[in-house]
Amino acid sequence: MSVIDTIQPVTHDLGQFQVRRALPSRGRTMVGPFIFVDEFGPATLDIGAGMDVRPHPHINLATVTWLFEGAIDHRDSLGTYVTIRPGQVNLMTAGSGIVHSERSPQEERDRGAKLYGMQTWLALPDDAQEVQPAFEAQIGLPIVEDSGAHATVIMGELWGTRAPTTTHAETIYAEINLAAGGTLPIDAEADERAVMLVGGTASIDGHPLDPYVLTVLAPGAAMRLASDGGGRVMLLGGEAFQTKRHVWWNFVSSSRERINQAKDDWRAGRFPLVPGDSDEFIPIPDQPNTVSYP
Incomplete structure (x- = not known):
């Protein structure tokens, strides 16, 4: 059996585009270090419209942004200001605490902003949860090609090729593009693996992949897309x-007490501000969309 679980995402309709959240779910909180998996788009917004995610905090995790189309301006409390574009992985390590915002650039708004990509969070290992916050953007990522397929290695090592992106835990993350009739083997080395079809059609060992469903693969089994x-x-x-992770809103930690402290710190304004985007912020919700389940 090559597939051990399929997770239907929860779809959030944000008006002009949709966000599909596969993790965390009631049946499974994590796949490897991945504890949050969002897919958004494809969509083209009205002229003048754009994505505006106001400043908000994170702790004890790393966010990974990967775009297929469009562009996003990232600002954070370290003073980072980067425009995220396709082919560039953006890794923000929250560690002990960071604040960031994500907005469509003005030139995107002027021509009809495109939104299509992935936002994922990685839980940090026990001994790295409180590392110093950091940000990096990597381009020129390694490409692996085989039988009408090419794959971009975003994080970790796959098919004997390692990406330069920082990892705190053993991680595999890749975008695989299959031409008509294309195939590609999937490494069997990771403890936990999953695939998500985000465009076109594909199957794994003859099992058809449904769009945007997170398909969890059996450990140790060699398979072919x-x-x-x-x-x-x-x-x-x-x-x-090996240690349980808790999720509440934008906070991830092995300690519920640490999450409660982060809530108090955000309410009290003890997190740092985002230079260039400090006039707005997202308040603590009464009932967040992102939670872990008992």
């Missing part, structure tokens, strides 16, 4: 965490 008509598939996973 294939597509009759062409498709785009995200592969993610890595080492299984």
Whole structure:
């Protein structure tokens, strides 16, 4: 059996585009270090409209932004100001605490902003949860090609090729593009792995992949992705965490007390401000959309 679980995402309709959240779910909180998996778009917004995610905090995790189309301006409390574009992985390590915002650049708004990509969070290992906050953007990522397929290694090591992106736990993350009739083997080394079809059609060992469903693969089994008509598939996973992680809103930690402290700190204004974007912020919600389940 190559597939051990399928997770239907929860879809959030934000008006002009949709966000599909596969993790955390009631049946599974994590796949390797991945504890939050969002897919958004594809969408083209009205002229003048854009994405505006106001400043908000994170702790004890790393966010990974990967775009297929469009652009996003990232600002954070370290003073980082970067425009995220396709082919560039943006890794923000929250560690002991960081604040950031994500907004569509003005030039995108002027022509009709495109939104299509992935936002994922990685839980940090026990001994790295409170590391100093950091940000990095990597371009020129390694490409692996085989039988009508090419894959971009975003994080970790796959097919003997390692990406330069920082990892705190063993991680695999890749975008796989299959031409019509293309195939690609999937490494069997990770503790936990999953795939998500984000465009076109594809199957894994003859099992058809449904769009935007997170398909969790059996550990240790060598498998092959294939597509009759062409498709785009995200592969993610890595080492299984032995310590439970809790999720509440934008906070992830092995300690509920640490999350409660972060709530108090955000309410009291003890997190740092985002230079260039400090006039607005997202308040603590009464009932957040993102939670872990008992």
